[in-house]
Structures are given as structure tokens and as C-alpha cells.
Amino acid sequence: MFFLKIALRIQACVFGDYDNKETEYIDITFGIPKNGRWDLKQFVLSLIVNQHGIPLFMNTHSGNSSDKSTILEAINSLKSALSPESKVYYVADSSFYTDNNIKNIGKSFWISRVPATINEEKELLTANLNLKTLKSDERYSFYQTFVEYGGVKQKWVLLLSHKMKEKKR
Known part of the structure; x- marks a missing residue:
């Protein structure tokens, strides 16, 4: 089994003037900065790393x-x-989880967080669920269900940390 983590949206903020003729492959421009520096232009790196x-x-x-x-x-x-010989799992954050991406990833294995903008996710979080305690770690409980989103059947797992629940109270 092989896990590939999609570490997308690594922003590089830069100083100075950039003529787009000098950077013909990308547009160094203003975007939405995660570091709050609206005064700096930036470009973005897509990075994929293995499980190590x-x-x-x-x-x-x-x-x-x-x-x-x-x-x-x-x-x-x-x-x-x-073309790996073993099964590959793509692990990505919630930005991956769109109708279009799920339809177009093909017969691949992936793990992602469902964003809070999905109605089914909101309903699941507010439902009265029968959570099961993890056998390997009693600090956590889980609930699993099967849904279809983007035309693809999926398993969703809700994980509850009892310590985090107490901390939030």
C-alpha cells in the first residue's frame, strides 16, 4: 500500500515587480494570501509527497x-x-472534495475531509448517531455510513475525540 499526500497551496510570496513576459509559465500576481500579506504578489506550488x-x-x-x-x-x-505496483491512496484536504474532482479522478483510491459546505455533512453532524468506541483507543468514537456524492459511492467516517469535546465545553 502506498500513500501519497497532496500538499497543495504552498504559497510563495515575492517582492519586486514581475513582468509576465519573464514568467511565461505562471502568472506571479496577487491572490488570496494565507499569511495575510495582501501587499505581496505570489505564486503557488502543488506538491505531492509519499508517506515518508x-x-x-x-x-x-x-x-x-x-x-x-x-x-x-x-x-x-x-x-x-x-505506475506503482501496489495500491495507491491519494490523501488530500477538503479542497479536493468537489463534485467535479470526484467524478474525474477515475478508479483511484482517495481519502479526504468532507467540507462543511456539503449538506449531507451538516446533516450528519447534527444527527443523533450511535457512535462506537474504537477498540484500539477508547479516547475516540466513530460512526461510518455510505453515501453517494458526485456520482461515486463512498464511505464516510465521523471521528469524535472525547478530549476535544470536553475541551470545547
């Missing part, structure tokens, strides 16, 4: 590119370059 944190693939994108569109591009680029 070793980088396998990197690509540059314009400073205002969307995670939701570039994440599938990165996965498909890596899939065309590698």
Missing part, C-alpha cells in the same frame, strides 16, 4: 489559482508519470 514526506512531484501555478482545480491536475500528472 519525500517529494515526488511539484508543479507551479499562478498566484490566484484555485486549489479545487489544480489538485486534480497534480494527481493526474503524477498518475501519468508513475
Whole structure:
């Protein structure tokens, strides 16, 4: 089994003037900065690492590119370059979880967090669920269900940390 973590949206903020003729592959421009520096232009790196944190693939994108569109591009680029012998799981944050990405990833295995903007996720969080305690670690309880989203059947797992629940109270 092989896990690939999609570490997308690594922003590089830069100083100075950039003429787009000098950077013909990407547009160094203003985007939505995670560091709060609205005065700096930026570009974005898509980075895929293996389960040991070793980088396998990197690509540059314009400073205002969307995670939701570039994440599938990165996965498909890596899939065309590698042909691993074992099963590959792509692990990505909630920006991956869009109707379009799920439809277009093909017969791949993936793990992602469902964003809070999905109605089914909101309903699941407010439902009165019968959570089961993890046998391996009693600090956590879980609930699993099967849903169809983006035309793809999926298993959703809700994980509850009892310590975090107490901390929030």
C-alpha cells in the first residue's frame, strides 16, 4: 500500500515587480494570501509527497489559482508519470472534495475531509448517531455510513475525540 499526500497551496510570496513576459509559465500576481500579506504578489506550488514526506512531484501555478482545480491536475500528472505496483491512496484536504474532482479522478483510491459546505455533512453532524468506541483507543468514537456524492459511492467516517469535546465545553 502506498500513500501519497497532496500538499497543495504552498504559497510563495515575492517582492519586486514581475513582468509576465519573464514568467511565461505562471502568472506571479496577487491572490488570496494565507499569511495575510495582501501587499505581496505570489505564486503557488502543488506538491505531492509519499508517506515518508519525500517529494515526488511539484508543479507551479499562478498566484490566484484555485486549489479545487489544480489538485486534480497534480494527481493526474503524477498518475501519468508513475505506475506503482501496489495500491495507491491519494490523501488530500477538503479542497479536493468537489463534485467535479470526484467524478474525474477515475478508479483511484482517495481519502479526504468532507467540507462543511456539503449538506449531507451538516446533516450528519447534527444527527443523533450511535457512535462506537474504537477498540484500539477508547479516547475516540466513530460512526461510518455510505453515501453517494458526485456520482461515486463512498464511505464516510465521523471521528469524535472525547478530549476535544470536553475541551470545547
